[in-house]
Amino acid sequence: MADIYELLRGQKDSSGNYQKVPVIVQGITGTFGSLHAKQMLDYGTNIAAGVTPGKGGQKFEGKVPIYNTVKDAVDATNSKVSIVFVPAKFFLGAATEALEAGIKLLVAIPEHVPIRDTMQVIELAKKKDAIIIGPNTPGVMIPGLVKIGIMPASPFKPGNIVVLSKSGTLLYEISNTLTKAGFGQSITIGIGGDPVNGTRLIDAFDMVKDDPTIEGMVIVGEIGGDAEEIVAQHIMDIKFKKPIVAYIAGRRAPKEKRMGHAGAIVMGNYGSAESKISMFNMANIPVAKRPNEVAILLAGKLEKTKD
Amino acid sequence: MRLLEYQAKELFAQYGIKTPKGISSKNIEQARNDAKQLGYPFVIKVQVPVGGRGKAGGIQKCHNDDEFEIKYPQLLDMSIKGEKTRAILLEKMAEYEKELYLSLFLNRSKRCYTVIASSEGGVEIESVKNQVIREVGLGDVDAQTAEEIAKQIGLQGKTIPDFVDMLQRLAKITVEKEAELAEINPVALLKDGSLLALDGKVVTDDNANFRHPEMDKYQEKTELEERAEKSGFTLVELDGNIAVVGNGAGLVMSTLDMLADNGGKPACFLDVGGGATTESVYEALTLVSKMKKVKAILVNLYGGIVKTTTVAAAFIKAYDDKLIDLPVYARLMGSESEKSKEMLKNTRTKMFDSVEDAINGVVMEVNKRG
Numbered sequence: 001m002a003d004i005y006e007l008l009r010g011q012k013d014s015s016g017n018y019q020k021v022p023v024i025v026q027g028i029t030g031t032f033g034s035l036h037a038k039q040m041l042d043y044g045t046n047i048a049a050g051v052t053p054g055k056g057g058q059k060f061e062g063k064v065p066i067y068n069t070v071k072d073a074v075d076a077t078n079s080k081v082s083i084v085f086v087p088a089k090f091f092l093g094a095a096t097e098a099l100e101a102g103i104k105l106l107v108a109i110p111e112h113v114p115i116r117d118t119m120q121v122i123e124l125a126k127k128k129d130a131i132i133i134g135p136n137t138p139g140v141m142i143p144g145l146v147k148i149g150i151m152p153a154s155p156f157k158p159g160n161i162v163v164l165s166k167s168g169t170l171l172y173e174i175s176n177t178l179t180k181a182g183f184g185q186s187i188t189i190g191i192g193g194d195p196v197n198g199t200r201l202i203d204a205f206d207m208v209k210d211d212p213t214i215e216g217m218v219i220v221g222e223i224g225g226d227a228e229e230i231v232a233q234h235i236m237d238i239k240f241k242k243p244i245v246a247y248i249a250g251r252r253a254p255k256e257k258r259m260g261h262a263g264a265i266v267m268g269n270y271g272s273a274e275s276k277i278s279m280f281n282m283a284n285i286p287v288a289k290r291p292n293e294v295a296i297l298l299a300g301k302l303e304k305t306k307d
Numbered sequence: 308m309r310l311l312e313y314q315a316k317e318l319f320a321q322y323g324i325k326t327p328k329g330i331s332s333k334n335i336e337q338a339r340n341d342a343k344q345l346g347y348p349f350v351i352k353v354q355v356p357v358g359g360r361g362k363a364g365g366i367q368k369c370h371n372d373d374e375f376e377i378k379y380p381q382l383l384d385m386s387i388k389g390e391k392t393r394a395i396l397l398e399k400m401a402e403y404e405k406e407l408y409l410s411l412f413l414n415r416s417k418r419c420y421t422v423i424a425s426s427e428g429g430v431e432i433e434s435v436k437n438q439v440i441r442e443v444g445l446g447d448v449d450a451q452t453a454e455e456i457a458k459q460i461g462l463q464g465k466t467i468p469d470f471v472d473m474l475q476r477l478a479k480i481t482v483e484k485e486a487e488l489a490e491i492n493p494v495a496l497l498k499d500g501s502l503l504a505l506d507g508k509v510v511t512d513d514n515a516n517f518r519h520p521e522m523d524k525y526q527e528k529t530e531l532e533e534r535a536e537k538s539g540f541t542l543v544e545l546d547g548n549i550a551v552v553g554n555g556a557g558l559v560m561s562t563l564d565m566l567a568d569n570g571g572k573p574a575c576f577l578d579v580g581g582g583a584t585t586e587s588v589y590e591a592l593t594l595v596s597k598m599k600k601v602k603a604i605l606v607n608l609y610g611g612i613v614k615t616t617t618v619a620a621a622f623i624k625a626y627d628d629k630l631i632d633l634p635v636y637a638r639l640m641g642s643e644s645e646k647s648k649e650m651l652k653n654t655r656t657k658m659f660d661s662v663e664d665a666i667n668g669v670v671m672e673v674n675k676r677g
Binding site for chain 1: 356663
């Protein structure tokens with residue numbers, strides 16, 4: 001599988017700094033796309049090109065060239081990374097175009113993408129050895145270095161804790177409490193709130209688990225599916241020893257109701273909070289009852305590893 | 308969208324899956340005619356979008372008019388796990404040898420559909436024994452795979468082609484209607500070896516609704532839920548008296564969990580989406596104002612980019628317009644929160660720095676007022 005760190009931060013140059021990898025924004029002239037393209041630029045992300053069919057030749061913010069197709073943008077910038085802001089019903093087309101043009105990391109922001117469309121994009125991504133983050137994700141970020149997503153900058157600070165989250169606002173909320181408690185983040189990956197994810201929780205875990213610089217991990221899950229159970233089992237199987245703390249949203253939600261996210265639904269016992277919490281407990285991963293408790297539990301876990 | 312049994316069976320019939328003869332109704336006047344047409348004995352089955360109705364007494368046999376006149380109104384008034392009866396299905400009883408289980412199910416972790424079949428159906432899927440599970444990609448099932456599954460669950464003779472036929476038709480529904488689940492539980496194995504769908508459960512992908520206008524008639528949303536959807540919100544109405552409003556599904560779920568942990572009873576889950584503007588919060592308050600049972604509102608907004616003053620302006624407008632006269636306990640995270648507190652000083656909205664404090668406040672307020 002492609003290396004997410006290399007895709008996000010490139011190689012180190014001669015003075016020891018990471019290159020700024022070029023990023024393409026698909027849907028850069030839309031309301032949402034332009035707002036967040038601007039914010040990513042402000043954060044220091046190297047937005048090298050935008051794509052909006054019919055607007056090729058124009059410039060975004062007076063400097064970022066816009067192309068009609070992803071292929072044109074890739075040819076001009078040599079970019080391997082794209083973030084997609086198109087409306088959900090156009091996602092399949094936009095993502096297919098990007099993967100065919102050689103994009104290796106595609107961050108899929110749209111909410112409400114039909115599951116079958118996502119599944120088709122995933123099939124193609126497998127063939128192309130590409131990573132899809134999302135759909136319905138806040139994106140991915142290495143604080144202080146690169147932000148490819150819609151997350152606000154303020155909750156995050158560089159550090160050594162990984163945060164993996166199904167939810168966007170809870171990612172911000174929990175990262176904020178971590179930052180306040182002195183735990184910066186090495187990388188944060190939004191899995192997305194859909195039933196089917198391009199990068200599953202276990203895939204995200206595997207992408208980062210061998211990074212020697214990480215000191216701990218926070219997994220923010222929610223009701224629906226069995227991604228949390230599977231990652232907990234995996235953590236036990238590989239005997240991963242670094243401290244992990246989890247949080248699960250939706251413990252008190254009614255069954256068989258979709259709670260805002262397409263994926264947040266308990267069907268029978270499939271997807272219940274109890275099932276997830278008991279698996280995390282088996283894997284010796286404490287589960288916070290409140291977002292604010294995450295940093296406290298993590299501090300406790302880190303303290304123990306020092307002994 | 309989760310189809311009710313009678314709706315799933317309409318779909319089954321369209322796709323050529325055999326079901327018992329049945330008629331659905333929403334009032335006893337119509338049902339009396341249906342009863343005559345159908346002829347006793349038959350079963351009457353509550354139609355609710357939640358499982359476990361058999362155990363709750365939602366399925367009753369009727370042998371004559373007297374039984375029918377007593378049982379039909381009882382079932383019509385029933386609530387199962389908080390879900391009111393949507394309709395009643397009258398259905399002929401089938402005599403059968405055995406109950407099987409069959410479903411196509413979207414396995415989210417494997418990111419493919421799986422066929423689950425068993426010769427021991429009629430109980431909830433978690434309790435179904437001897438499950439045969441086959442991964443089938445995007446949901447198409449070829450005849451050979453279907454036949455292998457039939458043999459694996461021990462079917463014989465003429466039942467095998469019947470099963471292949473049923474499974475392939477169910478797969479067609481799954482693919483064409485973009486279902487997350489299409490389940491027949493139980494499948495009745497009749498004395499003549501043929502198969503009949505005794506129950507049906509179909510859950511489709513809401514995000515694909517725009518491709519399926521033909522399914523709109525099955526939409527079971529309340530007026531408020533529909534209005535919320537138009538604004539890009541998600542509303543789930545609940546039984547309690549404290550409205551829970553926030554931005555982002557995870558954050559609102561988390562707020563609801565903490566409220567319930569502290570003894571509060573959520574009246575709704577209302578997610579106003581990623582951003583929060585004066586207009587969107589005002590619209591959220593409008594929705595809440597239409598829920599009669601609400602005694603207080605708990606608001607938890609995490610605005611990384613949002614100015615809290617724009618949210619505060621929505622509360623002030625709602626009070627000025629006499630839209631709401633309810634106490635609001637709000638945690639607004641974002642810029643200019645001191646200015647927002649100042650703006651809201653003489654209103655019924657109290658602002659808190661932590662959501663825990665807002666929750667303690669709202670629970671005490673509601674308890675105090677009884």
